Amino acid sequence: MSKKILIVRTSSLGDLVHMLPAMSDIAAHVPGAQIDWIVEENFAEIPGWHRAIRETIPVAHRRWRKHWWSAETRAARAALRRNLDARQYDIVLDMQALMKSIWLVRQTHGLRHGLDMRSAREPLASLFYDVKHTVEFWQPAVTRQRKLAAAALGYTYEGPPDFGLERITDGVEIQPYAVIMPSASRDDKLWPEEDWHKVFGRLREKGLSLKLLSGSPAETARAQKLVQGHPDAEVLPRMSLTEVAKVLAAARIMVGLDSGLTHLSAGLGRPTIGIYKASTPVRTPLEGPAYTASLGERGNAPSAETVLSAVDQALATQAVPLGGDVPA
Template sequence: MKTSSLGDVIHNLPAISDIRYHFPDAQIDWCVEDSFAAIPRLHPAVRAVIPVAIRRWRKQLAKAATWREIAAFRRQIAAASYDAVIDTQGLLKSALIARCAQGPRLGYAAASAREPLAARCYHRHFHVSRDLHAVVRNRLLAAAALGYKADGEPDYGVDTAPGAFPWLPHRPYVVFLTATSRDDKLWPEANWTALGRALNSMGFNAILPGGSAVERERAARLAATIPRALAAPPMSIPELAALLAGARAAIGVDTGLTHLAVALKTPTVAIYTATDPGLTGVLGTGFHRNLGGKAQIPAADAVLGELQAVLA
């Protein structure tokens, strides 16, 4: 049970890999916000994805169609009987969703949960330090709940082939993930331009995806300042995964797609300007770097310096 956000969902993938490693015959279902349902589907150990639409439903509670969707969701999640229902999110909303499933509910102890009240919904509770990275917390909770030890580096378990998009350049490319949920997490546009021009001189095209209209407008504006850069057309999450899988590197702000790049083992530099990357920065087994932090803005030269080793 890990419903949102995109980065949180990606952080839960290694726990799925651990479960499959220790229980090869395990049948694993994952309840997730419908807008992020494509992420669990990238992991071959996930049998079924159960979409939930809390974000959309709470904005449309006056509509009869919303309540019909809620009723259908409750029937779907209660249709199977589980040996364990694990809530790795530790929020009241995720704990209440877990109560809809059939089986013993397992989750964080009150002192470990992001919302202590969520612990009242679980049959068994486990203490996991809140000072650990989110990926590590998810792995440790699943391990404690199912009785194994979470050893080794995190394995996200996703293996996506590079995409053969007709609009991609023939030169090697680097993906710029410029969009994020808050304006204070953005990296200055002048820095993106400087970095893109430097990469172009090294023989790499910059590809700039964007989700919303505002994000695509920013991508187009930045692409216009960088020689041979390209603002990507609207893309689904599986298509973005394929784009990232074929990239020589990815540079991204504090956004879920930056974590997806690391999950795919694409060399990644993550840029933080408003948050501390210590507990939620990128973490994986391939080349990855976290630069910046709260009220810290890394320079374009610093990012390029980190990338030299993988782009040489």
């Protein structure tokens, strides 16, 4: 007998990537699981990448909150409410544990699972679950999500995380380029330009061209400034998440600041180096089937020499994404 499961986790990019191994675990341990996922509209492509997700239900909370009481927003919220009201689930699993996710959970039908008061980021959220679970807070995010799903659905998982991204990686041939993510959501995450130039030089010595990601005019300007004097470097235009994922899947290596796209690269099975400066990798280390290095710490950025050493180690590996091939 199939079990209908609704996952509630709306954002952000890195957090959604960290969710994917839990979806693989559910599919492996719950026969006939039918998994739907409520997600913020800007990230609605992500659940569809995973082989186990049946349906994605987009929500536009980020957009709606700017004009919460406008006629258009009220109509959109009513449509979502009708959509959820028409569905019956065996389990509704809130994997966000924030009051903004509770707003969605309360509109669903099914046994509601979530974190208990000591485990939730916003403890008040736990008051709205039928079943509460303890998951120790100071663990890697991927581990926390796997443990919560296992507790809610009654199984024990084992083995390394499986991100379930074969829809992106199958048949991909690795190309001789490196993807660079030099921008982040906050300026205090940025790494010095002179250090980036040292990394660019090492990658070019290894025969790799450079593809820089950017998502806004300011990020594009920063990236263009960084690659001045590097004729084999390309600043990519703004793309959809699926298009970016395909660029990452074919890369020989990815070096980036602590960002959702850097975590996606690791999940896709690419050798990935993450540079942490304003955040800690204790709870959000890079995880994936290939070489990863989570370098630095809050208030203590890694040196260029540390990153260069990791680049050398990463390029010495032959790990490939699922279904991919490294040219001989």
